Amino acid sequence: MTVTLTPNDNASVPPGGSAYLLKAYVYDSAAKAKAATQTDPGDYVQAYPIEGAVAQMEVTNHKYSNDMQGLSIQYAGKWIVFYARISSGGGNISSEWTKSDSYRLPYVKLQSPQVESNEADTELTANVSTTPEVAGEDKVWTAKQTVLSWNSVDCADIFTLNLNGTIQDASAQGGKTQLDKKVRIIETADGVQVQVYRLVEVQKEINGEIRTVEEWQWVTIDENDTASQYPEGTPETEIHHEFDITDYSVKITSAYKAENGSTPTYELTLSTKLDVVKNADGTYSYTLKLPDVSDVKAEDGKVEHTNLHISNSMVFKANVTENIEEDQILQKSEAYVESDETKVEWKNN
Structure with missing residues (x-):
């Protein structure tokens, strides 16, 4: 699954030496996802990236993206909230984390039996x-x-x-x-x-x-x-x-x-x-x-x-x-x- 971020204006574009960082949290109900705040992700069942760090987003034509790797299909149909911020670099300090709306993770087609x-x-x-x-x-x-x-x-x-x-x-x-x-x-x-x-x-x-x-x-x-x-x-x-x-x-x-x-x-x-x-x-x-x-x-x-x-x-x-x-x-x-x-x-x- 690919996550894409588009800056609202020039002020939201990372300056030279900086990049967008991404993390996310998965919830087993819409209510728990909605309860997440800017500073507290709340009661989640899985964090992304799986190893607990943050992911750096790639940039192409002023759009920033990340291919989410390692998120188990057991979370299909659950809810996810993304957090993004601009990293430090080029003499700039990092920005605060900004929370997205909650999204429903999509259906997954099960793998065919390997017979x-x-x-x-x-x-x-x-x-x-x-x-x-x-x-x-x-x-x-x-x-x-x-x-x-x-x-x-x-x-x-x-x-x-x-x-x-x-x-x-x-x-x-x-x-x-x-x-x-x-x-x-x-x-x-x-x-x-x-x-x-x-x-x-x-x-x-x-x-x-x-x-x-x-x-x-x-x-x-x-x-x-x-x-x-x-x-x-x-x-x-x-x-x-x-x-x-x-x-x-x-x-x-x-x-x-x-x-x-x-x-x-x-x-x-x-x-x-x-x-x-x-x-x-x-x-x-x-x-x-x-x-x-x-x-x-x-x-x-x-x-x-x-x-x-x-x-x-x-x-x-x-x-x-x-x-x-x-x-x-x-x-x-x-x-x-x-x-x-x-x-x-x-x-x-």
């Missing part, structure tokens, strides 16, 4: 049968899984995710089923909450009667119980909080060619899991494990199937909960605007 896509080694549990009409046995396979990772965004407290995939399904019209799911992750004082947009049954009064109807709602997912994995006293920064997002998944029933020439049949379900770790600074690191795998290996052969990779794209946005009402994005915050989207795409099907 990285990688592959990680994983283990899959498949139910494998080598004999028709005989119950299968659970086997552990190895694979590489697509994972997306990102971190908290400054001043954002909610992420919205749109997950889009295609499942090859011979019984569906066109031989394919589209899988579109909405997920949102909310950062709260107590941790992270994960919600999925689902069609659920609700009781409603219609024409005087209580009826069961279907309605799209945001449903909160329970966190997996992993407490037993961590000894008492384990630092929070070492605990992985896990959430199963089963809405975005695929079940595969097929067969593979074993090294001995047989064709065992198998059932395998690939689903989505979110892993969350709280960092020492209070922010969060996220890892989204997708139902997309490659290099799948059974103990006796390699497994291939078109539905081992179903994802087409993922769209991420950062926002503040104040701007969100049910499934609508409403600009209610006086400080923050929803980020631009981050889109991750794959060539699939």
Whole structure:
């Protein structure tokens, strides 16, 4: 943000060897900003420059300016009051500080989530049968899984995710089923909450009667119980909080060619899991494990199937909960605007 000062007259122009100096104070209410006086800035939440000194303004065509550096976006939408004076120099003493009116700091567009896509080694549990009409046995396979990772965004407290995939399904019209799911992750004082947009049954009064109807709602997912994995006293920064997002998944029933020439049949379900770790600074690191795998290996052969990779794209946005009402994005915050989207795409099907 650039602050510009224009002298009212020649008497307000700094003489040779002098310059305009600037400082400012940020307030969390208009009333506190208005209460600031020429000699007492009052009850402010942040001073500028951040290091506590004063800033010297640059001059161009008789206009003086300063590019404010280091002022956190956490102060967006708050109020600011500027103080300026002419410095000493050229045999002149410095002037008194002069206070400006108060100004509202502008909206800030939140930074887009910085999402990285990688592959990680994983283990899959498949139910494998080598004999028709005989119950299968659970086997552990190895694979590489697509994972997306990102971190908290400054001043954002909610992420919205749109997950889009295609499942090859011979019984569906066109031989394919589209899988579109909405997920949102909310950062709260107590941790992270994960919600999925689902069609659920609700009781409603219609024409005087209580009826069961279907309605799209945001449903909160329970966190997996992993407490037993961590000894008492384990630092929070070492605990992985896990959430199963089963809405975005695929079940595969097929067969593979074993090294001995047989064709065992198998059932395998690939689903989505979110892993969350709280960092020492209070922010969060996220890892989204997708139902997309490659290099799948059974103990006796390699497994291939078109539905081992179903994802087409993922769209991420950062926002503040104040701007969100049910499934609508409403600009209610006086400080923050929803980020631009981050889109991750794959060539699939």
